[in-house]
Amino acid sequence: MTTDAERHVLKQLCDQADIELGDGHDYLMPHGARRGAGEVLVRTSEHATAARALDNSEEVVRGHYSHIEAGELADQMTGAFEEADQQSESSSKQH
DSSP states (O other), X not given: OOHHHHHHHHHHHHHHTTOOOSXXXXXXXXXXXXXXXXXXXXXXXXXXXXXXXXXXXXXXXXXXXXXXXXXXXXXXXXXXXXXXXHHHXXXXXXX
């Protein structure tokens, strides 16, 4: 598939779905579609699986989508501190 063909298909899909982008383009560009697909793959699969699907190295995928892992780690840390606070409060009430 050529870049022009990809643009044509993406323009048709955006028109059919009434998608309006606020970035000065009237349709999703091929690179944006690839980034969006990569984001979904990383969130639902392992980095290695996403790398194979995107035809990139795992290191490149980890670098481009590091914000996902950072957010997940932040959520885990928040949960751990909340759990520790609850345990501390529960322990304090028992004494």
